[in-house]
Amino acid sequence: MNTIQIKDKKFALSIPETEILATVRRVAEDINRDLADTNPLFICILNGAFMFAGDLMKIVNFPCEITFIKLSSYDGLYTTGTVKEIIGLNESVVGRTVVVVEDIVDTGITMERILGSLRAKGAKEIKIATFLQKPDALQRDITVDYVAMKIPNNFIVGYGLDYDGYGRNLKDIYTVVD
Ligand code: IMP
Ligand code: MG
DSSP, X not given: OOEEEETTEEEEEEEOHHHHHHHHHHHHHHHHXXXXXXXXXXXXXXXXXXXXXXXXXXXXXXXXXXXXEEEEXXXXXXXXXXXXXXXXXXXXXXXXXXXXXXXXXSSSHHHHHHHHHHHHTTBSEEEEEEEEEOGGGOOSOOOOSEEXXXXXXXXXXXXXXXXTTBOTTOSSEEEEOO
8 A cells, every 4th residue: 555544634655664774774884883982872852763763773783872852843744943842861961972863854943952952961972863854944054964864845754753643653654645
């Protein structure tokens, strides 16, 4: 089945699981090569990044810590522009290399907020690993260190990303059609 319905919207299959996993593996191997000696703290941004973080961290092969923070900016199909922190960071990042693990960098507003907060908390070095990026939607000066895939500026669901709370469990990525 290549088309699905979630609530009032139809979505068409756009990135199959095999392709997703191949790009995640490439990112993990880049991280293994670059960060093995840094004892990093990986910070997974909930909810959207849970699947990417799960697959990524199974391939990361050096000593590291993983933690989670929860932010929210979307309401249905549109970003609200304000980012709410729902679960905060418990670990100290002072003097540490941290890797922010995100599902998607869209406008960059969420990432800008996270970077500001981690810098203020004293992180030594901040790397960004995102599953997806929509380069055409970027509104902030954000440099992403690791990106699995760049996609056009269309709304997508699956592999952790949702439409109004649904679709996160899909193993493939679907794009809205109407
Ligand atoms: P930003 O602050 O505009 O960069 O938005 C980042 C957040 O918006 C991501 O972490 C996602 O949770 C959400 N988001 C952005 N684009 C999409 C999309 O196409 N589908 C579902 N969620 C999205
Ligand atoms: Mg997110």
